[in-house]
Amino acid sequence: MNTLRFRLDEAFAPDKLACDWVLLDQHNAALAEGRSSPKEWPTADAWIGIVASARARVLRLALPELPPQKFAAALAYAVETRIAGEPQQQQLVAGRRDADGKRPIVVIERAWLETALGALATTGVPLSRLVAEGELPERPLDAWWWQRAAEGGFVLLSEDALPLDDASAALDPPAALVLALERSGAARPTRLLIAGTEPAPEQQLAWARALGLAIEYRPGGDWREIPAARLDAACDLRRLPAESERQEQAEEPLRLWRQAAVLFALAAGVHLGATALDFARLSWRAKQLENEARQLVPGGLAQSAGIPASAAAFRRLYAAARHAAGLPAAQDALPLLARAAPALAPLGEDALRQAHFASGRWTLDLPPLDGPRRQALGTALSRAGLNAIYAEQNGSLRILIEEQTP
Known part of the structure; x- marks a missing residue:
């Protein structure tokens, strides 16, 4: 499946239809690219328009959860103090909520948008999606993103976007960027990510010292190279606010x-x-x-x-x-004898002739016992958790008593 991406720059109009385009395969590899009017573009399975940052400004605002029918009015009120024209003259489209709860809001002049869509329809372009260039970069919340270019460059701030065309070799950072940092206050970033025209190493070092930020270059940030998933996640500028909220x-x-x-x-x-x-x-x-x-x-x-x-x-x-x-242990002499005593008691006080303890065992010499009494003694010792081994010796009954083992 091939996709044709084209960028509508600030000069795009019905009498100036030529714009940059690139034809990509399913793996996002470029098959062809150029600059021409829509009638000269190659055929494709999907057609995605990308509106330049100069035409589609991207804000990031915290918006309440509202029913779709009330969302348009709340959105217009939220951006009223941030834009130069009347909100009614702008197409306002809200994107998906970010991790910090804020949502990207794309502001684009409604008259220009309607004119551009009409011109594309007249030339037979089967538009699949229309997205804002400033919504495509994937940046951390603690960083600003500078899409650096001699023309059409921009900086994505914490809650706004700044047009910035610069591709010079100057060691001093652009004055507009310095001023934006001075005004950032609590929203000051910790990093500046640069895509597009790569600065020289000595520029990065000089800018890092002057701005007090970590400078990182990110290849692949151009609209031609942005992954397809980012374009799918961006809001379609043809939707009305209520539709985007639904x-x-x-x-x-x-x-x-x-x-x-x-x-x-x-x-x-x-x-x-x-x-x-x-x-x-x-x-x-x-x-x-x-x-x-x-x-x-x-x-x-x-x-x-x-x-x-x-x-x-x-x-x-x-x-x-x-x-x-x-403390004594269970197999010591006295604890072991105390456990055996209840079983030996029925034999009488004179029954015990001799006793000897060694290696955790008692050896007792008793008078001979008949079968029932010997069985009763063995049962009582077993209930006490003791083993008994009997042996007849010299007219006596010798019993070896020890603790049962599991």
Whole structure:
């Protein structure tokens, strides 16, 4: 799909139809360009007119949300003090709202616009869109944009536009630009972006010192090279204010949904990233604790008891921490015996013949017990969280009691 872009400069009129044009392919690459009247232009699938900044002034204003039928009057009132002529003699078109809540307002003389549209229609130009040159550059809110040229140059200020033709090699910045900065007040930018005619390096340095701004050159800012998406986003100058406001209000829900989708995707990404980092941190800490525990408990001792080395090590680490705090651990002699005492009590005061504690285990010598009493003792010890191992030895019943392990 080929697109023909043409620029309507300040001199364009029914008797002066010649203007600059460029034919672009679907990748925005130039196929042909020149300057001639519309009847001599090549054929194309889309025809986009670009009105020079000298004819279409771009303001940036904060406008309230109003019904379309009231928007035209509010728009005329907002620009009344900023334009020389009567608002009724101007075509006012509002663009899409920027990130700071302000909207670009294109001001173009209605009589000239009607004459230009009539001349294009007479020559058979199937106009697809008509946009303002000053609305095409994509600039940050903290910067001014200077489309530098010997003719047709302009500067996009924070809320207005300034015609400025300059392509000289002078080291002093243009006086009009210096004056605009002095009057900018709180709206003073931090950067000046220059497109079009590139200044020499020594000019950039001299201007940066004189203006107190960072100077950056941006290639590709000419109307011939602007991405197609920027032209699609610019407001069509053929629309009336109420029509442009209806389009803005119709697109507002979709814009909000897009913003919500972007925020959701960002939040999900942050959540997944934080979860992965937290998992990695916990895994590293668990490995660190396991290594510390293995240093406290010999692996062979834990394995000989049928306990995974890491579990036995953590129990020993916990016991060491309680001992360091002056507290007994669950597998110490007295806590272990206290847990076994309720199970041993039914055997009587004289039942215990001998007792010995070592390595977290009690070894008790008791009188021989019949099957039911031995089973009752084992059940009571198990409920207390203890293991019991029985052995008959020299007419006595020897019981090995230790804490149950998971």
